[in-house]
Amino acid sequence: MRTLLSRCRRHTSPPVPWLPSLRANRCVSLLTCSVLTLMLTAAPNRAAEPKTVKASQAFVLKSAGSLLLVGGGKIPDTVRNRFVELAGGKKAHLVVVPTASAATDRGGVSPSYLFWRNQDVTSVEVLHTRDHDQADDPAFVKPLEQATGVWIGGGDQSRLTEVYNDTAFLRELKRVLDRGGVVGGTSAGASVMSSMMITGGTAHAGLATGFGFVPGMVVDQHFTNRNRMGRLLGALTEHPDMVGLGIDEQTAALFHGETMSVVGNANVWVCMSPTPALPVSVQRLKAGDQVDLLSLSSTLLARSKPKSDKTAVTSNTTPGRDTTSGKAK
Secondary structure (H helix, E strand, O other), X not given: OEEOOOOOOOOOOOOOOHHHHHHHOOOOOHHHHHHHHHHHHHHHHHHOOOOOOOOOOOOOOOOOOEEEEEOOOOOOHHHHHHHHHHHOHHHOEEEEEOOOOXXXXXXXXXXXXXXXXXXXXXXXXXXXXXXXXXXXXXXXXXXXXXXXXXXEOXXXXXXXXXXXXXXXXXXXXXXXXXXXXXXXXXXXXXXXXXXXXXXXXXXXXXXXXXOOOEOOEEEEEOOOOOOOHHHHHHHHHHOOOOEEEXXXXXXXXXEEOOEEEEEEOOEEEEEEOOOOOOOOEEEEEEOOOEEEHHHHHHHHHHHOOOOOOOOOOOEEEEOOOOEEEEOOO
């Protein structure tokens, strides 16, 4: 079933086509130089305009593996079983990363480790450090070389990016996906997968650079449970070239190739900021629903076109039990 996946914004910063010709002209008059100076002085105002939506932008997971993002709370059996299945079932080699949690530094056994150790898999290892240099050490990331599944626990997503961004850890994590494994995360472990990551805030979201495994998306978790619609839409107002993904507790968004599907007990919310011609778009997806990510990318681009452009604003959504479009209730 094709469902309307409404609305997002595009502001275009107009090019300055006359600059090359002026620079190429070797006979520039004093008057022309003055005009050019005034134009260049005004250029920063144009640079401050909102980002444009890129025609090439897509949300497709460009690897053979899968990405499973959980909105926090208790992990339902359906989500747990899907993660283990994608990791290889009984042959799975799991690595648990508890770095987002401050409790990890107090010693003891990680609850995430115990949870996955109790599953019927071949092995489970813990990988954790607070040292950026250690995270870049090939010896530290060696457990990831054999991993078929990696689980990133909850806490504070900034703890993850401070240690792991631009390191061998992140490069090896990407290789897990490239060879067909699964990378999953809950709460902070879901938010960190964004290219633009929400770091916190209530009415206004703090933003930073995440792991970038979900290109073009801003992921938020504990979504309706903690009334986070406002902060996600605020982040999209600052970045209208992105799609917002709000994940409720006990629910997962599963990315594989060109498809995102919903697993679990509640909802995933696909959000786009308003444009001059269209209002904000919020679409609720339930367990079993699927979204074509190529179509979603086209929808975002089409929403940004001028009102006179007749391009259809549609998206392919395969319903499970129910799919609704429009403003969230």
